[in-house]
Amino acid sequence: MPLRARKRRQCRGSREAAAGASLGGELAAARGLLDSDLVGGDNLGAMKISRFRYNFRYSFNPRKPRLQWRIARAYLDLFSGRRHPLRYVDVNVGLACNLRCEHCFAENFHHRAAKELSNEEWASVISQAKDLGAIALGFTGGEPLAYSRLYDLIRLARPEEMLIIVCTNGTLLTPKKARELRHVGVDIVQMSVDSGDAEEHDRFRGREGAFEKTREAFRIAREAGLKVAAVPTVSHQNLHTEGFRRLIDWAEQEDILVNLSMAAPVGEWADNRDCLLTPEDLAELNRLVSTKAHVRRDFETNYWKQGCGAAIEKLYVTPFGDVIPCPYMHISFGNVREAPLAAIRQKMCSNSYLKGFHPRCLTAEDEEFIDKHLPRQYLKGGALPRSEEIFGEGKP
Numbered sequence: 001m002p003l004r005a006r007k008r009r010q011c012r013g014s015r016e017a018a019a020g021a022s023l024g025g026e027l028a029a030a031r032g033l034l035d036s037d038l039v040g041g042d043n044l045g046a047m048k049i050s051r052f053r054y055n056f057r058y059s060f061n062p063r064k065p066r067l068q069w070r071i072a073r074a075y076l077d078l079f080s081g082r083r084h085p086l087r088y089v090d091v092n093v094g095l096a097c098n099l100r101c102e103h104c105f106a107e108n109f110h111h112r113a114a115k116e117l118s119n120e121e122w123a124s125v126i127s128q129a130k131d132l133g134a135i136a137l138g139f140t141g142g143e144p145l146a147y148s149r150l151y152d153l154i155r156l157a158r159p160e161e162m163l164i165i166v167c168t169n170g171t172l173l174t175p176k177k178a179r180e181l182r183h184v185g186v187d188i189v190q191m192s193v194d195s196g197d198a199e200e201h202d203r204f205r206g207r208e209g210a211f212e213k214t215r216e217a218f219r220i221a222r223e224a225g226l227k228v229a230a231v232p233t234v235s236h237q238n239l240h241t242e243g244f245r246r247l248i249d250w251a252e253q254e255d256i257l258v259n260l261s262m263a264a265p266v267g268e269w270a271d272n273r274d275c276l277l278t279p280e281d282l283a284e285l286n287r288l289v290s291t292k293a294h295v296r297r298d299f300e301t302n303y304w305k306q307g308c309g310a311a312i313e314k315l316y317v318t319p320f321g322d323v324i325p326c327p328y329m330h331i332s333f334g335n336v337r338e339a340p341l342a343a344i345r346q347k348m349c350s351n352s353y354l355k356g357f358h359p360r361c362l363t364a365e366d367e368e369f370i371d372k373h374l375p376r377q378y379l380k381g382g383a384l385p386r387s388e389e390i391f392g393e394g395k396p
């Protein structure tokens, strides 16, 4: 039965981890300025200048000249055809969390038979990612602010050379923590917030009062000199709600970038196909992205090309060293304890879905991929399925 024909049920959860990098490169910004088919009418120029301003503001840090140099070098690599550099890596520091989001997927990564990566192992992973060209790291979880070694991991990433993003639910952020994050080299605090309606958000997040704390965290982070971004999970059920509209309006008023995370049937939502956006929803979402400079989805964060940047531009590493193409594709293409990151990425890039900026989000839009390749149940503590099991032996 086609996915869309199935009876829909209410999605009441919201994913903790963020959708990926919250920045778009300068080149993506320039692309925004050059594109002429996004919006029509007199507002076109103003909208694009505004988008450029967001992209520049979020990716430029005058206190990090070495980062600017590394970004420039990434573009040189890209344009010279020398290589397509990696752009962004999610570093999952641990799975513990203080909220109970109903569609959380963190436990999918829990590998009971294995130990979490040590600081030295993380140092090696991050160094390998940089060698592949990565310019941004997203520290995620679970809830990364619950981890005392978060600061150590950020420090060993040499934050002066990287754009550092912390992907959090925001509820544990205090003024002291915010100052520490800034001091240690964090650029952006990206917070999950799904609605402008407190009750709706709290229901998604499984904790009363979460909304107020997260809203307050935006203020605290800004006061400490950090940039902030909002990440709502967008499903068929909440896209058209008043709460979602209020969230988008609030972010616009506050000049906050919104990175949309499209609902995918993984983790607690593994058997929930009803959360997926319909073709009509996707058209509405695209309209929103093309008319609101502060709103973007994953495709807009790529260096240049539109499409799914999994493997080519972004990777996700679990606390146990498994490397997956994106936060929602829970398929291990290798473990950093067994193979170099470059070899694992190479293996991903030869996969037929991942080798060339797939035109649809594989985990949220591509029904064939979702039906055939996404794990159908919440794994909760077993090892992640290996790519060979999912795509067939002999195939990556």
Ligand code: SF4
Residues within 6 Å of the ligand: 020, 298, 299, 307, 308, 309, 310, 325, 326, 327, 328, 329, 360, 361, 362, 363, 364
């Ligand atoms: S499948 Fe691709 S487009 Fe979709 S969330 Fe993952 S990386 Fe982004």
